[in-house]
Amino acid sequence: QSALTQPPSASGSPGQSVTISCTGTSSDVGGYNFVSWYQQHPGKAPKLMIYEVSKRPSGVPDRFSGSKSGNTASLTVSGLQAEDEADYYCSSYAGSNNYVFGTGTKVTVL
Amino acid sequence: QLHLQASGPGLVKPSETLSLTCTVSGGSISSSSYYWGWIRQPPGKGLEWIGSIYYTGSTYYNPSLKSRVTISVDTSKNQFSLKLNSVTAADTAVYYCARHSEYTSSFDYWGQGALVTVSS
Numbered sequence: 001q002s003a004l005t006q007p008p009s010a011s012g013s014p015g016q017s018v019t020i021s022c023t024g025t026s027s028d029v030g031g032y033n034f035v036s037w038y039q040q041h042p043g044k045a046p047k048l049m050i051y052e053v054s055k056r057p058s059g060v061p062d063r064f065s066g067s068k069s070g071n072t073a074s075l076t077v078s079g080l081q082a083e084d085e086a087d088y089y090c091s092s093y094a095g096s097n098n099y100v101f102g103t104g105t106k107v108t109v110l
Numbered sequence: 111q112l113h114l115q116a117s118g119p120g121l122v123k124p125s126e127t128l129s130l131t132c133t134v135s136g137g138s139i140s141s142s143s144y145y146w147g148w149i150r151q152p153p154g155k156g157l158e159w160i161g162s163i164y165y166t167g168s169t170y171y172n173p174s175l176k177s178r179v180t181i182s183v184d185t186s187k188n189q190f191s192l193k194l195n196s197v198t199a200a201d202t203a204v205y206y207c208a209r210h211s212e213y214t215s216s217f218d219y220w221g222q223g224a225l226v227t228v229s230s
Contacts (some may be wrong), residue, residue: 001172001173001174003156003158032215034214034215034216036214036215036216036217038157038217045206045220045221045222045223046157046206046217046220047220048216048217048218051214051215051216051218052214052215052216055214057218089156089157091157091159091216091217093215096170097162097170098159098170098172098173099147099159099162099210099215100159101149101156101157101158101159102156103156104156104157
């Protein structure tokens with residue numbers, strides 16, 4: 001299984017929105033509604049931000065939203081704040097109890 | 111609040127076996143509907159799922175690592191463990207243990223990570 005493809009970087013000014021894509025295949029992203037997104041600050045463990053494509057765990061601000069179309073999932077961060085600057089990774093169930101992560105996107109708040 | 115803590119040697123020689131243990135506190139590793147997994151992250155690179163185990167001992171491994179990986183569980187100690195044999199410098203990474211839901215397939219609780227360096 002190959003890593004899901006994400007853009008290396010994305011940026012936006014405070015208050016703006018940024019959208020990150022996550023492209024896979026029909027065997028992972030396109031085949032299941034089990035896409036999740038993780039935020040990782042430097043030196044820290046990843047934190048779950050979105051699961052099952054668009055659901056937010058308790059405590060995650062509603063500025064974070066997820067969607068999917070075909071083999072591509074997306075994470076949108078609205079109303080960017082300084083603390084949103086981090087690396088973001090998508091992940092998808094890939095069948096047969098396998099999981100695959102994305103290549104990661106560094107989000108910069110300008 | 112669930113807490114996961116990975117522990118083990120920080121330095122392993124090439125061709126030897128990497129061994130890590132994840133201790134779970136604040137909850138039972140025998141909880142139904144949850145798997146316990148290992149994920150690694152080489153320095154400056156992305157995340158890679160290594161494998162997962164259910165409290166019954168059922169295991170699932172990344173096909174690319176399957177020949178070298180063994181994950182086991184000790185429910186009496188509320189721990190699960192990772193063994194990766196025949197390591198090379200490419201296995202140098204921060205190794206995370208995490209819980210994931212059988213139903214949502216998302217990793218909702220993560221340990222702090224353990225850096226393992228492969229070097230002679």
